[in-house]
Structures are given as C-alpha cells and as structure tokens.
Amino acid sequence: MELIHLFPLLEIGDPGLRFLAAGFAMAAGGFAPAMAIGLLVGRAMEALGRNPEAQPVIQTNMILGIAFAEAIAIYALVVAVMIGFVF
C-alpha cells in the first residue's frame, strides 16, 4: 500500500490507523447513549421520588428504556471491534 507521508509519524495508509478508527468509532458512538441513559434514569428517579409505591412499574419500564438506548452503543461497539480485529 502506498504510504503518503504527512508528518514523520503519521502516514495515510498506515496500517495502525485502523486502531485509531476503532477507538474513535466507539468514542463517538458511546456518547449519545450515555447521555440518553443518564436522562432516562434521572427522570425515573424523579418519578420514583414522587410515587414510591409504583416502584416495580417504574423500574421495569426504566430497564426497558435503558435496553433500547444501550443497543445503539452496542452497535457502535460491534463496528469498533470489527474494524479493530476483523478487517
């Protein structure tokens, strides 16, 4: 593969760049789900504080919502692992 020299340490086409890509994929893809889960759990805590008797219902639905939000982070993780270790 032809390497285009940019700086002494960075060359386009450098095979090590794919680890950079993997790290960046995970970082970019993990940010929004983390915020979403934080907001979700925060609102669930508020609801729990207002109505402690509804705890099973609130908790079940919170876990469900967290699963949806986390799935997006998992997609990013799968892509990162595939970039880093499979391709």
Added chain:
Amino acid sequence: MRRFRGLAIGLAVLILVLAGFLFLRSPKPIIELKAETIFSIGPFNVTNTYITSWIVIIFISLFAYAATRRMSLVPRGIQNLFEAILEAIHNLVVNTAGEKHGRRFFPVIATIFLYVALCNWFGLLPFFATVGKVEEIDAHEAAFHEKGVVIQQKAGLNVIMPAADDVELPETVTLPDGKVEEVNANSSVEVKQLAIDEAKKEAGLSEDAKIGVLIPFLRSVNTDINGPLALAVWSAIFVEFWGISTYGFFRYGSKFFNFGRLLRGKIVDGVVDAFVGILEFVAEAARLISFTFRLFGNIFAGEILFLVVIFLAPLLFLDFVYVMELFIGAIQAFIFGMLTLVFGVIAVSAPHAESEGH
C-alpha cells in the same frame, strides 16, 4: 489491631494485583468473530456454540424433569425453585399482557428468558474459552494465523494455562538470497516455514515445539451471531403469529398493507396510509436487527472484556468483571423476553379497525 485493618486490606489488594500481573497473565487474546467448527456432519458444520446450545437445552430439560418427577401440592426442593422462577416470570407476563393473552404468551417468554439467561451464565464456566483442539500454525496448512500460543497439554487436553507464552510471527522474512518477503496467508510455503522457525527461535523454543491457535470446544452461545439471530427471528415469527391468530390474516395485514383509502380514491390520505404501512415493515426489520445486535454485542463484548482483563490484570479486577457479566447476562435475558412480550402486546391490542366500516 483495628487500626491496621484498612492497611491490611490495602496491602492484600496490592499483593493480589501484583501477583496477578506478574505471574498469571495469559497470552495476548486472539479474538475470533466467527464461531469455529469442531467437526462436520456432511455439509453441516457443527460449531462450538452449537454444541454449547445443545448442552444448555439438555440441562434445562433435566432440570425440568427433576423438578416435576414427584410433584406435591406443597413444593419442596427443586420443584420449589422451579415454581418460584416460573411464578416470577408468570406474574411479569400477566401484569404486562393481561390475563387472557398472558397465558398464551407465557411459554414463549419463559423459554426465551430461561434459555438466554442459562446460555449467558454457562459462558462464565472456567473451561469455556481455554480447553479445546489446536490448529497448529503450519506452513502447509491452508488456514494461517499470524499469532499463536505455545500449546501445553494437561491430562491429554489442550489447555491455555495462565502465564503461557504467546508467539507472534514476524511481518517480513529475509530469504537466503536476500529478498525481503511479507508473511501473510498468501506467501509461499518456504516463506511461511522461515517465519515460523524464526519466531520459534526468538521465543526460545525448540524446533519441534508446537505453536498454534487454540479452538475451544465450548463457546458461549450468544457470542456467535447466529444464536441471537435465530432467537430474534423466532421472536418476530411469534409476534406476527400472535397478531394473526388474534385478528385474522387480512385484518392484521392491514397494518402493513394499508391500501384501503388509496383504492377508494382519496389520493393524499391513501398515499400517507400506504407509506405508514411500509414504515411498519421497516420497523419490524429494524427490530429484528436490534434484537440480534443487542444480545450479541453485550455478550461478545463481555467475552472480549474477559480476555483483555485476563491479559492485563488477572486475579482482582477479573472478579468485578465476572460479577458484571453475571448481572449483564441476566439483564439481557430479561430484556429480550420483555421486549418480545411488549411487541406481542402491541401486536394483539393495537386498534386495527381504523378502516371505516369495521
């Protein structure tokens, strides 16, 4: 002595971490996305995840058999445990789906829950990623790996022991006539053989030591994408089946093929309806993909985390990772079952009578 308790605990932690780091690290993890074939029956490849899934099924069957062998009205022993588990799942299902549909959904949801939870927990047993058959790095082999582990045999089985050495083949070799060749799967046999010899010499092994890649006999079921994919497909089939069996094929199908208003002449409303129907299809497909990748990603990432932590700092941090994996395995099983249940409830209770006249 009370004063020194904190100090003693801190010292013990430090000793454990250091001992693990210095003496018990495993070789560099070789992460394989595909499940490896152990043997083939005709055209069908039996992979290690397939074997594990059958072991889980047999385990559940034996558990159920033992629980229902001598049933008494007041449950004791294994029957009590089984009843407690099933009652918890039953309450969950009936609370979400209502009495009438809850009874119908319960077997599928309970199966999904138990099967996925046990699959995930089975993957945490000690002999899962470390005992297996060896694919030697051989110049004449068709499958050529670039790194390997020094293979040891314990009691006739190939095991990766802690503190095994890993061997990495050099990237390029210099042939006797001075040319420098790259070493990969397409190199010629002599180049590969040279690379293997060089790597063995560098690691200080004798000429006939075996290096290879270990293919475990057993592998956690959901680390292979086929496991979650199969479950997601069946979950989708069941959700559609429940919808169709409650409403009939055409009335349930009118959710997807909403051409009533278009055929009656109202163009704008009709096109919107048809578009919404197509979106419902896309939503179903997206659900299939998301079910698969949620379960696969969680469990596969857990496995990678294990391998990396064993490589970096075994003995203490591994315990925390283990607890987290237990928890995540159970939560993912719960989530898979609950999502199937919720989509089933939506399928049987959504108002399909939107078209006029019903």
